[in-house]
Amino acid sequence: ASSAGGGVALMTVHHSKGLEYPVCFLVKCGKKFNRRDSQQTLIYDKDMGVGIKLSDGKGKRDTLLRRSMTLGKVHRSTEEEMRTLYVALTRARERLYLTATIKKPYAALYRECAMGGSADILGAPDHLSWVLSALPLSNALVQLWYHRAERIRKTEHNKGWKYRTS
Numbered sequence: 001a002s003s004a005g006g007g008v009a010l011m012t013v014h015h016s017k018g019l020e021y022p023v024c025f026l027v028k029c030g031k032k033f034n035r036r037d038s039q040q041t042l043i044y045d046k047d048m049g050v051g052i053k054l055s056d057g058k059g060k061r062d063t064l065l066r067r068s069m070t071l072g073k074v075h076r077s078t079e080e081e082m083r084t085l086y087v088a089l090t091r092a093r094e095r096l097y098l099t100a101t102i103k104k105p106y107a108a109l110y111r112e113c114a115m116g117g118s119a120d121i122l123g124a125p126d127h128l129s130w131v132l133s134a135l136p137l138s139n140a141l142v143q144l145w146y147h148r149a150e151r152i153r154k155t156e157h158n159k160g161w162k163y164r165t166s
Contacts, residue, residue, distance in 0.1 A: 023096075025096075029126065035077065043069045045072065049065075053066060085131075100128045
């Protein structure tokens with residue numbers, strides 16, 4: 001949409017590179033990173049060749065070469081996810097909204113706060129983990145939210161999370 005038309009532009013993060021908008025929404029921040037490439041039995045790397053899991057009669061075992069290749073793939077994938085998140089976070093001029101769907105939101109806040117905001121960068125499962133680890137969360141406040149949410153969850157008889165402001 002043109003900026004003069006006041007329309008809405010929907011695009012991927014990759015297509016938004018170099019552009020800015022007054023308001024941006026970054027959705028599905030809780031979606032797990034795709035790590036399927038590193039879980040395949042056979043992995044190919046242009047510099048290292050082919051790595052394969054070997055069968056020992058009890059199951060398939062990683063070889064040292066395949067494990068090294070897997071770590072390299074995860075590392076490169078994480079770097080790309082970081083670049084993507086950086087681009088997404090820097091598109092908004094005035095407001096940025098992040099959305100995520102997670103099963104236990106207060107538990108996620110509590111976990112990040114308990115870690116002191118120092119998320120395992122390479123082991124982070126999603127963008128939300130990185131964002132939460134950067135927030136200055138008060139441990140006492142997060143504990144209060146977590147325990148309140150547990151009470152709400154129990155009273156709702158597993159109908160899902162209900163957010164209340166009172």
